Amino acid sequence: MKKIFFIIFLMGMIIGIILAGLYPNFQTYQQKRKNVISLMEETIYQETGAGNYKCCIDPPCRMCFLGNWIWEDGICECDTMIDQDKMDKVCPECIRGIKEGRCTSTKLSKGTCPILN
Numbered sequence: 001m002k003k004i005f006f007i008i009f010l011m012g013m014i015i016g017i018i019l020a021g022l023y024p025n026f027q028t029y030q031q032k033r034k035n036v037i038s039l040m041e042e043t044i045y046q047e048t049g050a051g052n053y054k055c056c057i058d059p060p061c062r063m064c065f066l067g068n069w070i071w072e073d074g075i076c077e078c079d080t081m082i083d084q085d086k087m088d089k090v091c092p093e094c095i096r097g098i099k100e101g102r103c104t105s106t107k108l109s110k111g112t113c114p115i116l117n
Helices: 002-022 027-048 078-085 092-099
Strands: none
Touching: none
């Protein structure tokens, strides 16, 4: 009799764990946050590869994607702005990344990364 109750209890625990993984409502805040960040980074990399997100640092900034800069619709044009010497339009996250040595600007291949000069 005790074995039956234990088996039922164990099966309930297993089903609960499986359901928690399948339904986002059972995820903790940290799990949800991790999923959102992962999806955001995946989207940024896909759009960078497609030429729609023209960031000047690696890894690409998140600031422009989140719409916290002057670009609309979550795009990044910081690399284009560097190429056009419009440094006032490069987002603060990119400027910080350039100063940290993560510059991948097309101007870098020409031997200059304006923020570093």
